[in-house]
Amino acid sequence: GIQVEQSPPDLILQEGANSTLRCNFSDSVNNLQWFHQNPWGQLINLFYIPSGTKQNGRLSATTVATERYSLLYISSSQTTDSGVYFCAVLWDDMRFGAGTRLTVKP
Amino acid sequence: SAVISQKPSRDICQRGTSLTIQCQVDSQVTMMFWYRQQPGQSLTLIATANQGSEATYESGFVIDKFPISRPNLTFSTLTVSNMSPEDSSIYLCSVRRDVSYEQYFGPGTRLTVT
Numbered sequence: 233g234i235q236v237e238q239s240p241p242d243l244i245l246q247e248g249a250n251s252t253l254r255c256n257f258s259d260s261v262n263n264l265q266w267f268h269q270n271p272w273g274q275l276i277n278l279f280y281i282p283s284g285t286k287q288n289g290r291l292s293a294t295t296v297a298t299e300r301y302s303l304l305y306i307s308s309s310q311t312t313d314s315g316v317y318f319c320a321v322l323w324d325d326m327r328f329g330a331g332t333r334l335t336v337k338p
Numbered sequence: 339s340a341v342i343s344q345k346p347s348r349d350i351c352q353r354g355t356s357l358t359i360q361c362q363v364d365s366q367v368t369m370m371f372w373y374r375q376q377p378g379q380s381l382t383l384i385a386t387a388n389q390g391s392e393a394t395y396e397s398g399f400v401i402d403k404f405p406i407s408r409p410n411l412t413f414s415t416l417t418v419s420n421m422s423p424e425d426s427s428i429y430l431c432s433v434r435r436d437v438s439y440e441q442y443f444g445p446g447t448r449l450t451v452t
Contacts, residue, residue, distance in 0.1 A: 263439045273375075273428050275443040277339070318380065325371070326434075326441055328381045 234259045238319050238329035245309050245336050253304040253332045255319030263322035264295050266304050269331070270315045278304070278317075309336045340365060340433050342444035350450045351421055358417045359447045361431030366411035371432040372404070375446075381430065387414050421451045 235258040245251055255264070266278040279286050279293040281302065286293055290309075295302040306313055316331040341364040351357050361370065372384040385395045385406055393406040407415045418425055431444040 263441075265441060267443075273446045273448060275430065275446075277440070277442060280438065280440040320381075320441070322439055322441070325383055325386065326432075327383075330380050 234261070234321060234323040234327055236319060236321055236327050236329040238317075238332050240332060241330065242333045243335070245334070247309060247311060247336055247338050249309050249336075250305070250307045251309060251334070253306070253317055253319075253334075255302040255304070255321075255329055257300050257302075257319075257321050259300070259323060260297070261321040261323055263326075264297075264302050265320050265322075265326075266293055266302070267318045267320065268313075268315050269318060275318070306334075309334075311336045311338055340367065340435070340442040342431055342433060342442060344431055344444040344447050346447060347445065348448040348450075350452060353422050353451055355421055356417055356419045357421065357449060358415050359429055359431075361414045361416070361444055363412045363433050367433040368411065368436050369434040370408060370414045371434070371441075372406065372414070372416045373430045373432060373443075375428040375430065377426070384416070384429075418449065421449075423451045425449065426451045 237256045239254045268276045281293045281295045283297045290307045292305045318331045319329045343362045345360045370387045373381045384399045385393045387393045387406045387408040389408045405417045428446045430446045434441045
């Protein structure tokens with residue numbers, strides 16, 4: 233089956249710093265989404281981005297489908313950005329990466 | 339988007355008992371899914387529950403342990419049967435939009451088995 237790899241596994245930032253999270257996938261996909269899981273376990277949809285670039289406030293994402301990777305950019309990070317960020321791809325069904333655990337310190 | 343609610347939000351159960359989790363969606367959807375997230379892990383698909391057909395289970399999950407109902411296009415239940423401490427996880431309901439394939443998740447049910 234398809235492999236979804238996220239890096240880095242853990243990331244610690246000071247408030248105000250910028251970061252880039254990466255998602256590599258091993259096959260062509262129909263859909264790619266980024267989620268943020270907050271400390272209460274809720275999965276928040278960040279981006280639906282099978283290809284191209286999207287921006288939403290301090291967050292942006294780029295997917296290069298032909299090269300099988302996606303990037304999530306977080307600028308001017310805040311403590312509320314802490315949590316786990318998941319990349320998920322739709323192949324035969326939705327497959328999740330292992331996640332990047334982000335901690336933003338004040 | 340889709341608004342999804344789950345009941346209960348959390349529960350503590352004794353081993354050997356069963357718990358039924360309910361999932362309600364604010365609009366009709368064809369494709370619904372149940373996922374499990376074990377502590378510190380990513381999400382794993384348990385089964386796909388499409389209305390009008392039997393649920394399709396992923397490898398490692400069986401109907402006797404995780405029976406699923408899908409009586410209509412806005413509702414589904416997942417039962418965790420004969421529970422053991424290894425079943426302690428977050429269980430999440432999810433729906434996928436028919437046209438865009440964008441997927442949404444409910445708030446999850448945090449289950450602890452003692």
